[in-house]
Amino acid sequence: MKRADLDWAHLPFGYQKTDWNIRYTWRDGRWDEGVLSRDETIPIHIAATCLHYGQEAFEGLKAYEQKNGEVVVFRVEENAKRLRRSCEKTFMAVVPEDLFIEAVFRVVNANRRFIPPYGHGASLYIRPLVIGTGPQVGVKPATEYTFLILVTPVGPYFKTGFKPVHLVVEDEYDRAAPHGLGDVKVGGNYAAGLRASLRAKQAGFAEVLYVDALHKHYIDESGPANFFGITPDGRYVTPQSPSILPSITNMSLVAIAEELGMRPERRPVAIEEIFHFVDAGCCGTAAVITPVASITWRDRKVVYAKSDEPGEYCRKLYRKLTGIQLGEEEDRRGWIRKVPPEA
Numbered sequence: 001m002k003r004a005d006l007d008w009a010h011l012p013f014g015y016q017k018t019d020w021n022i023r024y025t026w027r028d029g030r031w032d033e034g035v036l037s038r039d040e041t042i043p044i045h046i047a048a049t050c051l052h053y054g055q056e057a058f059e060g061l062k063a064y065e066q067k068n069g070e071v072v073v074f075r076v077e078e079n080a081k082r083l084r085r086s087c088e089k090t091f092m093a094v095v096p097e098d099l100f101i102e103a104v105f106r107v108v109n110a111n112r113r114f115i116p117p118y119g120h121g122a123s124l125y126i127r128p129l130v131i132g133t134g135p136q137v138g139v140k141p142a143t144e145y146t147f148l149i150l151v152t153p154v155g156p157y158f159k160t161g162f163k164p165v166h167l168v169v170e171d172e173y174d175r176a177a178p179h180g181l182g183d184v185k186v187g188g189n190y191a192a193g194l195r196a197s198l199r200a201k202q203a204g205f206a207e208v209l210y211v212d213a214l215h216k217h218y219i220d221e222s223g224p225a226n227f228f229g230i231t232p233d234g235r236y237v238t239p240q241s242p243s244i245l246p247s248i249t250n251m252s253l254v255a256i257a258e259e260l261g262m263r264p265e266r267r268p269v270a271i272e273e274i275f276h277f278v279d280a281g282c283c284g285t286a287a288v289i290t291p292v293a294s295i296t297w298r299d300r301k302v303v304y305a306k307s308d309e310p311g312e313y314c315r316k317l318y319r320k321l322t323g324i325q326l327g328e329e330e331d332r333r334g335w336i337r338k339v340p341p342e343a
């Protein structure tokens with residue numbers, strides 16, 4: 001296999017055409033065999049429920065080339081389970097876990113030449129998607145669904161890479177309500193967050209930090225990533241809230257923090273606590289760990305990083321997490337799945 005001719009060290013976090021995507025159709029109560037396609041478009045009924053009533057859920061994970069040349073994915077079972085919850089909550093056909101994993105393996109294999117070589121800080125981003133494609137005009141779940149996966153090679157999510165970013169607290173616009181869809185990965189949450197996110201970017205921040213919609217008092221998460229803060233005695237503190245997306249990266253960092261003796265806490269975190277943290281970060285598949293340089297809240301500001309250097313805790317967590325993903329550290333918990341070449 002000849003690798004694609006790309007500038008692996010300078011990939012943006014954006015869409016780039018690859019050879020294949022994979023699509024499955026759900027009709028009459030079951031999923032079909034799925035087909036690999038070169039087409040970047042999908043024909044869609046003008047009355048499809050995804051267009052009118054937001055029946056859409058997605059996932060995000062990465063394939064890595066490890067130090068020894070092996071191609072792997074990270075905790076793919078967790079993405080499968082989360083997509084199931086997202087489908088259930090939006091009344092869509094559920095993608096069974098084994099079908100999800102098979103689809104990921106098939107599409108990664110078909111695009112092997114786009115997997116960035118080890119050592120460039122890049123990876124193959126995998127974007128699964130379920131949409132209601134059957135027509136409805138009354139508000140009802142569709143009777144037909146499409147499960148599709150596209151892949152694209154990516155560099156870091158924030159332009160700065162592993163450099164601290166500035167956040168601003170968003171306590172005017174809400175991203176998600178406590179008993180709404182904030183805990184599932186649906187596109188509507190991103191539509192709800194665009195206004196706040198664009199306003200923050202215009203003001204020179206990388207992203208917002210949402211507070212909860214009910215009390216406007218507890219930290220929820222950053223737009224596309226979970227949040228954690230580090231206490232002066234080195235504890236890893238991350239918010240618990242019904243309106244944040246359970247991040248698999250965060251779940252993994254909690255386990256890593258435990259191993260590193262950082263006594264992780266998952267609990268409601270009042271916004272004032274930002275002034276007591278000594279280090280903080282945003283985490284997610286796309287963001288990996290993005291260290292937080294400062295947080296601005298109304299007319300107050302707390303600074304964690306005075307230079308472009310990530311804090312000591314962010315660095316330790318980052319090294320351990322990416323070490324496991326890239327095969328530089330032992331995978332003691334079975335988080336890594338090798339992509340079988342025959343899939």
Ligand SMILES: *Cc1c(COP(=O)(O)O)cnc(C)c1O
Nearest residue numbers: 224225226245247248249284285
């Ligand atoms: C996907 C996502 C995350 C990160 O989850 P990971 O499983 O770590 O990639 C965090 N917040 C939101 C809102 C998300 O959509």
